[in-house]
Every structure is written in C-alpha cells, then in structure tokens.
Amino acid sequence: MAVVLVMSAACTSTPNPPEQPTQQRRPTVEVIGTLPHDPEAFTQGLELVDGVLYEGTGLEGQSSLRRIDPATGDVQQRVDLPEDFFGEGVTVVGDRVWQLTWRNGVAIQRDKNTLQEVKRATYEGEGWGLCRDGDRLVMSDGTEELRFRDPETFAETGRVTVRRNGIPLVRINELECVGGAVWANLWQLDEVVKIDPGSGDVVATVDLSSLRPADVPASNVLNGIAAVPGSADEFLVTGKNWPTIFRVKIKAG
Template identity: 55%
Template structure:
C-alpha cells in the first residue's frame, strides 16, 4: 500500500512527544533523537525498519476507542476507552462484528487488556485500578489498586507486561497482578517514551508509540528496540475521524501475521511485516 508520509516525517512531528503544535518538529527531534536517527537511517540504526503489507481489510466499529486488542484461541478481544464509554468486547476476528460487550463500572477509562488463563486483565488510564474479568462470562471479578498510569498490557506466557506512557515496561504476576520488576526501553542507550498498546510475541514485545504510526519491537530482557514498523498511510487520511484516531491496536494472528487497528478506525488491517 502506498505510504502517504515517510517515517522520518512521522518521527519529527509534535505527535511523538505530545508537544503543542507551536514547537512540534523541533521538540520532537530534541525529545527522542535516538528514535529519529535510528529509524530514518541515521548512524544509530541498529535494527530493521519494516512496513505492513496488507493482506486483507476487516470492518471495525468506528465508535470504538481502541486501547487493547488480542486474539486468544480464535476469539478476538478488544478493550475500549473514554470515560463512561469504556468496554471489554468479544469480536468475530473475520468480520469485526461485536459479539458481546461489557461496560466498565462508572466513569472508568479503559486501557490495555491481556488474557491470562481464565481471566482477562484490563488496565485503566488514570483511575488507579486494574480490572480482573472472568474470560468465559465477561463477569467482573475484582478491582485491584494500580500504581501509576495504565496504557498497554500483554501476557508472555509467564508474566504480564505493562506500559505506562513512560520509557519503562513493568512486569506483573498474571494471577495477583503484583509488580515483579521493570526494564527501561532504549535505542543505543537513549530512552524511548510513550509506549502504548502492547503485544507479546515469541519472547518479544511489540509496542505502539503514541500517538504516531510507528510500532517498535522490544527485547524485554534488555529493553532494547530490535525492529520498527512504519505504518504511516495504512489508514486513508480521509477515514480518520479526528486527531485522536491514531494507530493503537496490534494482535498476533499466527504465521507472522498481525491485525492492526486504531482508535475510531472504521477498518482494521490483516498484515505481514516486510522489509522495505
């Protein structure tokens, strides 16, 4: 698919650092020079830069403020956000149809999700709690205190991995959610911040870099970025509802295929990551 923007442009705009539009490019360049240089082919580049090859398009609810996406045993789970509108959903992976949905209590702002055995963990953004759901019934089991913000979450088979918008990945027990450690994410020693929705795949962690069209693959043992994906132009600009409609959702489908989606996107994409 034709890319509407180069990766260099994506990483030198205000969106990567959350800066105001007045000082966008300059502040972004100062904020994460290692990311910019590495992905645009500078001296720091030490990993492959990939692009998503689109294999198919799948309809997606354009009202869904997607915060988490995971395929587990043939069922696609989605966590959505916004106060008073957040849900945990079960989707048909082939059609995108919402099969079941459970609203979060009160005004909780939902974030990333992860399946761990018979439970689903769902983060909240700044509410200071994490939710434990029964996977079979989507019944809320309990709310536990959460230290700091909740952004992305995935399960690597042994532990939960959480992002909180900083340059750190935090590790949690999949049964009690107790924090067991953390690692700083870097490129050549420089921190990579604003890590968002996560997907654990084969011992590595994929992360959306909010609010850009960039994904990075991270070695959680050392925190080093091992690959990046330029997904700029994946969604037609005319299909973006507003500035909040950013890439945010990655689910591993097996056979090196992934489902990519975003907040308020009318479509998701089944893709394979290939080198330029």
C-alpha cells in the same frame, strides 16, 4: 489510551513526539486482509485468542471490553466499565482477561467467556498497555519503563527501561507479547516497535503510516496490535475510531 481528549492513553496536552530512530531495522508491511471496525471504538487494547478478538476501549463514560468475531468484525458481546473509569490495555491469561484503567489505578479481571468481573487489583501510576509474556505480564505506563507483573495477583515483579538507539523511549502504549518479544504502539506515531524485554532494547521499528484511513484525523492515532496465533509475522492492527482493522504481514528489513 474525543473531542477534548486528544490522547492515546493519556494527556490533554500535546507534547513533542518521541525521538525518531536513526539506525534501526525497518521491516516492510504487506496488507493481506481487512475487517470492519466500529468507528465509535476508542481502541486501547487488542488481543486475538482462541478464535475471539478481545478489544478494550477508552474514554470516561464510553469504556468497554468487547468480544469480536475476527472473521466479520461483528461485536458479539460487550460490557461497559463504570462511568468514571477510562479503560486501557487488555490481555488474556487462561480463562481470564485483565483490563487496565488509565488514571484510576485499577486493573479489572474478568471471565473471558462471560466478561463478568471476577476481581480487581490496584497499582500505582498510569495504566496504558498490557500483554502476557509467558508466566508474567508486561505493562506500559506512558514512560520509558515496562513493568513486569504477576498474572494472578498483579503484583509488580520487576521493570526494564526501553531504549531506541541508546535513548530512553517514552510514550510506549498498547502492547503485544509474541515470540519472546514485546511489540508496542507509540503514542502520536503511526509506528510500532519490537522490544527485547530482557535488555529493553528496541530491535526494529515498523512504519504503519500507510494504513491510516484518509478521513481519520491525526488525533485518532494508531493503537491496537494483536498477533495472529500460529504465525510469527502476522498481526491485526487498527487505530482509535478507525473504521478498519488491517491484517498485515511484517517482513524483516
């Protein structure tokens, strides 16, 4: 979520991309700023909380959780996952950070200030994206379903099927919960979707292909979306091994 890992959260093969939207709101995007981003960071999760940008990265032997200065892009602190863990999405809950793993079936909870491990929880299936929606967590697993989880125990409390134009939408990747909606990257597509977590309906699709750096290969997909606190329409977005984090304003279409 490398050389032999042409994937977002997952997969060593290259399946057909998800279906394309036909009747969707198409908001426009304005770039209002940029930050440098570590091009060695295989971004899997991104979240901006209390003036700190938390980033989870992936690949076995390279996975980490980082605290980044959102003003400069500097990595202030980093902890590495066990060598056999493939890191995935992250989200902050109070003074803790949850981080998923891809196929290890383990979620790691850490202290958000020290990044030291507090405890672990297990789950079935794959882990891709994660965000906090009020008193619950929302998790993606690469399928058309979003799973709801308890923010303390990580126990599953429900699911919803995501549909775009009435068609189940698969490969839902990195997540961001804001304003009662779930924003999601789609693996293999340089776009994000806005999902109503109550119905599972996609209510908007945003094309971010214009942000792709010219020298970034197609295999390094867009992944990483973090809402800017205090704003309803501004986000930080980046991609796997991208050299830049973009601050964008998404304008309703």
